[in-house]
Amino acid sequence: MKLKFYNKKITGILSILPKNKVYFKDEMNNYNFTKKQSLKLAKIMGYSTRRVVNKKTSVSDLCVFGLNYLFKNKLLKKDKVDALILVTQSPDYFLPPTSNVISGKINLRSDVICLDINQGCAGYEVGLIQAFMLLEQKSISKVVILNADILSKKVSIKDRNSRPLIGDGASITIVEKSKTKEEINVYIKMDGKKYDSLIIPAGAFKQPTNSNTKNLKKDKFGNSRSLENLLMKGDDIFNFIITKIPEMLKEMYKDLKIKKEYFDYFFFHQPNKFILEKLANTIEIPNSKLPSNIVENFGNGSGITVPLNICFNLGSKAKKNNYKVCLGGFGVGLTWSIIACNIKKLSFCKIIEFKK
């Protein structure tokens, strides 16, 4: 699906990270590897430091903390918010929607539309699409997108495939109508036939929790996980990303009559360093334009990696300058999307720590 939007812009991005840091070197004894093998793999995959929440922290806690920071610092006016979109795979409850919970906690007007979207690795792009669509309405001028996940709670401690990668966090993106001419081009595709390439098989309504779903079972490679844990089929995901993203980029270059050099940055989702470097190599984008430093510093926080990538690698520069960027998300669903847009003199672009 190709979508085109006009006269809308991102005006601020805030990333919220738990202060708790977990180091791969401290965890590697949990995995079925020798120390030497673990350290080698860590270098290739970018395993190093992850940010994870404590047991009591939920997605709404991270989002409310960030929103209150914006209100307190006069970066966002509460009464100007018309819609609140939360993209998460780790809601506070099955019901009610967590966006409603957040709206209540920060005391938003009752005519603010609250929406929960279940998306992950392409969740930033899906959230932006929803925000752009809402902004087509006359009555909506400002949309707040919340991307937040705390999936570290769902990864087995004995799963060396996923555990060392997964990080937690949230991001807040403000999207508004623009008075200057802006064109945004969106490409998005989904392949539900591969829904089980990234999945938490049990715990919802299809396969409710019971005593069996909690049992850890060892797979043929020595990883132990239960049906309530995240399962990632690494080879499926690798092949999907390496095939689909270059195809989608080619389609975009052709449609928009541009070359890859048009973009100042490619801010892509960061599943791990190996995949991202191979992808950069395939699409012939230098590392300086396609940062791959999120997993090693914070872990893969699902839908927050793209906004965190912008905050970490542009930071305050995004307040002064204009950048032509290609945003890219790919993963759970399977879903993949790229967005060609501008990052223009944001009112804020920073990372804060959730200190509870």
Next chain:
Amino acid sequence: MENKIIKILKKTKPNINFLKNKKDLIKKSILDSFDLVTIISEIEKAFNINIKANDIIAKNFDSISKIVKLVKKYI
């Protein structure tokens, strides 16, 4: 070249005898995707090559002879 590749495989999976297990490395689950990541990185370093992403598929790593064939493509 074959000996050099076997040495790399042995380093990644010290408990496997790759002189006896030369085939069906993926089919028999001797190597998983994370072993491949390490092996690819070691091969790239040892032969000073950069294996393209579209060559990183299971069938190119399912036997010693297929890995040798792949490396030869880049040399």
